[in-house]
């Protein structure tokens with residue numbers, strides 16, 4: 001299934017295991033063309049004392065307001081997911097999380113994308129995962145087009161507008177299998193990867209079923225869902241990457257999307273060394289500054305980075321409306337991570353933050369990172385929100401969002417948001433709207449604004465709620 005690339009520039013610089021090292025690990029060019037699909041076997045997160053953590057223990061952290069323990073767990077998940085998997089793609093050893101099924105593998109409606117990547121769709125998830133497949137997809141975030149998706153004006157995975165960053169969704173083997181396995185429900189079994197089947201489930205509840213009872217079966221404890229966000233760094237020259245410095249470091253503090261950030265980093269694909277102020281010559285060579293007024297310089301090795309094949313580059317170019325070529329790098333800017341270790345899931349998010357933390361550590365920081373967390377993974381900051389409020393039963397909301405995602409104007413008051421509040425209102429059927437604000441916690445699954453006898457809640461999974 002290997003696809004022949006446009007070979008003139010196909011200098012496959014194999015990052016190899018070096019992607020996990022602090023150095024800029026550029027090794028000898030090889031003649032191998034970059035491929036868009038390969039056989040990659042999903043690797044589960046290893047279990048042990050740190051994963052999955054028993055519910056009683058996490059609940060005790062929440063009750064005690066033990067942010068150090070909660071952040072420690074977020075970092076431990078991040079480190080475990082980043083561990084080398086023994087699986088390779090374009091000569092580069094993949095971290096465990098990259099081996100996982102994408103939304104396109106799990107949800108059958110995205111078959112067009114799979115076909116485009118060169119793999120006709122197999123009937124079962126197991127067969128799809130056994131074939132050469134694309135392990136990442138570069139799309140504009142559905143999260144920004146939620147209303148259009150729900151009204152049917154937009155099909156899942158299609159392109160509406162462009163976005164400077166792109167996302168994939170990823171599911172741990174346990175989560176993917178759960179979504180793919182027929183699930184018992186009222187009067188029969190249902191397939192949670194099919195919008196049609198979910199609508200049947202929604203219609204099948206007996207009239208006596210309360211809004212609270214009308215929910216899909218819970219995901220397994222080792223269910224993990226991810227939303228990685230990627231940007232591009234060109235293979236040559238310096239590429240501008242905005243750097244999160246809080247809402248004050250944006251020309252639009254209420255909706256501080258990355259294109260409004262005023263501090264930027266010029267990324268060198270070949271350079272080495274620490275983050276430092278950029279020189280005048282470097283700034284002049286980097287192209288139009290956009291909103292950037294303060295410039296730093298950093299090497300590519302501050303990111304988790306992968307080289308793009310021709311088909312991946314094409315997908316990226318379509319989503320961003322910018323030229324992206326084979327051999328350019330997709331760089332991991334951010335990632336949402338949720339785990340089903342507790343019934344309402346654990347919620348943490350990570351974003352690129354080389355060098356120092358933001359001045360006020362909002363909405364998170366690199367604090368509590370384990371010393372053993374290597375580069376590039378220690379160049380990311382995190383926030384975690386394992387409950388809606390900072391104290392159990394309290395009224396102060398626990399704010400946690402990703403500067404690359406929830407700053408978008410399509411998301412109401414995203415910079416005051418709480419992951420669980422928005423995901424908890426994910427339903428099949430009527431009333432699937434985002435919370436209009438985060439002034440108080442939402443009563444799952446009884447608040448009549450969101451939970452009715454006309455809809456079915458989907459265990460905090462918007463991916464399932466929005467299945468087509």
Ligand code: HEC
Pocket residue numbers: 141142143144146167169170225226227336337338347348349400401402406411412417418419420422423434435460461462463464466
């Ligand atoms: C305003 C609503 C909203 C907020 C706030 C929000 N999300 Fe989401 N999220 C969505 C929607 C809608 C999707 C599905 C569409 C997509 O893939 O973009 C999604 C997708 C995801 C996914 C992929 C799996 C799934 O359920 O679809 C993960 C993981 C995720 N979000 C985690 C988080 C985390 C962690 C936070 C907080 C830091 C967060 N989300 C905040 C709306 C939200």
